[in-house]
Amino acid sequence: MAWSFVLGASVGSFLNVVVYRLPAGKSLLRPGSHCPHCKKAIRPWHNVPIISWLLLRGRCFDCGAPISVRYLLVELITALWFTFMVGIGFCLQTELVSPRFGILWAFVANLVVLGCEVFCGLLIFLDREKLPRSLMALILVSVLGVGILFAILRTS
Ligand SMILES: [Zn+2]
Numbered sequence: 001m002a003w004s005f006v007l008g009a010s011v012g013s014f015l016n017v018v019v020y021r022l023p024a025g026k027s028l029l030r031p032g033s034h035c036p037h038c039k040k041a042i043r044p045w046h047n048v049p050i051i052s053w054l055l056l057r058g059r060c061f062d063c064g065a066p067i068s069v070r071y072l073l074v075e076l077i078t079a080l081w082f083t084f085m086v087g088i089g090f091c092l093q094t095e096l097v098s099p100r101f102g103i104l105w106a107f108v109a110n111l112v113v114l115g116c117e118v119f120c121g122l123l124i125f126l127d128r129e130k131l132p133r134s135l136m137a138l139i140l141v142s143v144l145g146v147g148i149l150f151a152i153l154r155t156s
Pocket residue numbers: 035036037038039040060061062063064065
């Protein structure tokens with residue numbers, strides 16, 4: 001459960017990048033994170049999900065420009081989403097026989113991914129009042145995946 005929280009916080013950190021860069025048509029990988037105000041690269045130890053925002057009290061280490069609380073909230077919500085879904089997975093596991101565990105966790109993983117995509121879509125829509133087509137396609141694929149795996153889990 002602790003591991004899923006850490007993983008979720010890291011994914012949340014990446015979702016912040018996606019929400020900021022995907023609609024702008026920028027690369028998701030390069031350049032690395034930098035302060036939009038002073039343009040200085042953010043040091044790895046100032047880029048730890050959740051913890052760094054709290055330690056820096058929501059301000060850039062170099063120039064003191066405020067960093068939106070939304071970054072923290074997105075990391076926290078994603079971390080809780082991962083932890084919650086892994087908890088649900090463990091609960092459902094008690095109702096299944098072990099050969100079905102693979103399908104169950106594939107279902108949980110698909111649902112976790114779908115949640116992240118919808119969350120990204122929601123934030124991008126709030127910012128720009130439009131949705132990138134690539135994200136809509138991903139959401140559609142995930143909905144299909146979740147539906148198919150759910151059907152397999154229900155029958156047999
Ligand atoms: Zn700065």
